[in-house]
Amino acid sequence: MSELIRKNASELVELLKSGQVSSVEITQAHLDRSAAVDQDVHSYLFQNAETALAAAADIDRRRAAGEQLHELAGLPIAVKDNLTTTDAPTTSGSKILEGWVPPYDATVVKKIRAAGLPILGKTNLDEFAMGSSTEFSAFGPSRNPWDLNRIPGGSGGGSSSVVASFQAPIALGSDTGGSIRFPASVTGTVGNKPTYGAVSRYGLIALASSLDQVGPVSRNVLDSALLQDLIAGHDPHDSTSLPESLGSMADAARKLDVKGMRIGVIKELMGEGFQPGVMNRFKESINLLQQAGAEIVEVSCPNFEYAIAAYYLILPAEASSNLAKFDSVRFGLRVAPEGNPTIERVMAATREAGFGPEVKRRIILGTYALSSGSYEHFYGAALKVRTLIQRDFAAAFEKADVLISPTAPTTAFKIGEKLEDPLAMYLNDIATIPANLAGIPGMSVPNGLADEDGLPTGIQLLAPARADARLYQVGAALEKMHEDIWGKRMIDFAPELEVRS
């Protein structure tokens, strides 16, 4: 195994800049790693070594020619398969899009291409990002590199497992209710859901437009910061994108200082329903922050109780409308029904065959929540809860600069364990959903291994909208404290994967 693949992105960038290693070498090392482990891990839905190496060679040439390059130029990256790419099929984990090659690149993909990052491949996800385990991917689940019988989290289990198994140094994810943070938590990796609007959603196949946000996935905080700095910024193609810059996340990640910061512990996101090992690690993290000079306060967010209920009305409502375009007329799967193929029957047969069970469940739920007679009781009521949750956050941020909670109630569960119980699956996201409802940024940072199963745990950091930099500052400081205590990076505790040739 090439040592290159275990290095942090920030280290690889230095090697590239100094000319010690070429982008082709780094890219090839990661491609080799995928060839060795991905038939077990199944992070990727699609890889094209040729295009990745061509992009790498191009950057090496330009660097040799003395061109001024982006800081991350030459660093390979994996892209979640719900972001459109003109040179690779984009399926969003669904049969209905199998083989579809988009005619346009997502804005974030344009940015990484322009900066010269070779794309290693497209990563797996639950169909249309609906799920917490990748088990709802139409193309089979990804597996957790810490234990291949366990889930890597979802929906972005492809992106979390791809960095956790050293198949890519960084990856792009998307987070609608925890799809970046939950996978990060259960794979011992880092992920940030930026402030809503910080990163363009243009080219992100929408799940729920008011909740979706593209963000970075990596093995450490600084690497995520470098990636967020690259992909953030206003996009005229996304009218919900913020007009202003949020500053440098990398600078914040390099401060390694939490002295005097007020850290709020959310009372409602601990205790009952949380695995003991998860709570133990969380309490340790609180102590570490306190020892480092942060002020720990307790905050209460009483309306979080209703967050999951509200989320599972708002999300399906928006999704039911967003997914209406999958009708076989202009792109994707088309299924001809038996008998007279009227347009209605072709649409119905296509959607019947092309959508999986979780997608259908949510389309039906959302259609119902929006229908007249139900709207006020369901969708309308959920919007009110959303406002209350925003007020809870506003009140909490009066008392604290950053809020913390465990990212997820448990460590990685076994594949198949919650498949037949949608409610249990939905509860994984209890701590992550409020940030999406409020549009605030949320990060998951590894904070140890649970005593009972030795699997990684994560701590979630939350900041007010536009204050993503605080997360990188606290996250990187906390990461350093944990590494000092455990003696190495959390990811280095992951067992070696069996290498196949």
Next chain:
Amino acid sequence: MAKDELMNYEKALEMFEVVIGLEVHVELNTKTKMFCGCRNEFGDEPNTNVCPICIALPGALPAVNRTAVESSISIGLALGCEIAPNGRFARKNYFYPDLAKNFQTSQYDEPIAFEGELTVELPSGSVHTVQIERAHMEEDAGKLTHIGGSTGRIQGAEYSLVDYNRAGVPLVEIVTKPVYGAGTEAPELAAAYVRSIREIVKGLGVSDAKMERGNVRCDANVSLRPHGQEKLGTRTETKNVNSLRSIERAVRYEIQRQAALLAKGTAIVQETRHWHEDKGATSAGRPKSDADDYRYFPEPDLVPVQPSKELIESLRAKLPEKPGDRRKRVQAEWGFADLEFRDVVNADLLDQIEETVNAGAKPQAARKWWTGELARIANSENKDVTELEISGAHVAELAQLVDAGKLNDRLAREVLTYVLAGEGSPAEIVAARGLEVVSDDGALIAAIDAALAKQPDVLDAIREGRMQAAGAVIGAVMQAMKGSADAGRVRELLIQKANA
């Protein structure tokens, strides 16, 4: 199509009060579409003005066209509406193959403009004020062409083609409150209202306002109730009536059809109806209930439109003259009698005559051409006179050629048919076809002599003062010269000859 039973119109109005409601869709003439940068252009090759946004590819997002918002605000202001400080878009969800996203981005409970009114003058001279409920922004759908089957409708078609060039073209939908009290003139009021909307949007320059191209489309709601009853009757909505004349006819038809049903005790079915210009009748479309469930919800991909006070006031300052004021002004400028002017307004010819006068024609000549020969031609072709392919400049040129004696009336009418056939301007046609009046005395005298040779008594008759006898010779000369003779000159020459 089963033939409807109709009640005599006057009798229907004796028995029932008519309530109408009008929904007018105005297509804006912005350079680009409502939510993407594609060209907004009528008549291009199908599916050439499309992009990931307007054909709703996965991942694409809308962005609002600022000009379209300003045009919508201008329309709202011209209709005396309030402008919403926070105009939100909403999704109207329904599946249809011409609707790429399977929802229409529209506005629901927060339209950009609301609570206005429009004063409308009817052919009889009576004046009505129509209350406007709202004007909201939305996008047009693509265009379906149904292939196979006999009706050109989706039912029975073998397959259908979709052209998304029109998908995402900006629309403003203007909705009236129920309109009462027009009595027998309800159909005329409906047409006059749409005419006024057209004048307004044309005057603003925000729409090409060509009904035949669907730039302005009207859905007419009609219901009847017994006089004195407060509760509104069940309404029908006749969709996409595409000329002013059709609006009037469709409303009249619905009144007569509904009255016949109600008189028999049959309930009106709440439904959409289609207007068939050829048959002069409406037919049932789909049932429509107030509970049609479009699952409206706020469009999460767009931030609300929040026009500043400054923007609104600057647009208000740029509003053109109101249609009523303009009418008073041009009538005075042109010196038309009331009756003449009313004919012009009723024929929807103000713009044409103004354009013709501006191109140099005398107002009366312009009026005569448009309300006379051109109206006659349009009528014979079953068209609206405004649909004729002729510009005011051409009509002005024609009138000037007549004034200059280069064309006589008959030749001018002939030239007109060639202009309408697209052969060019009147002067070009006269030159190309050699249609100029012959006023060369030599040629005329030769023709007169030839005619006199066959009718030698005519000169004597003229000398005796029986001028009507000249007619036979003038006719013969015109016939011999295939109508191109200057009849006045022939007459003068004939008199000279008699008195020589």
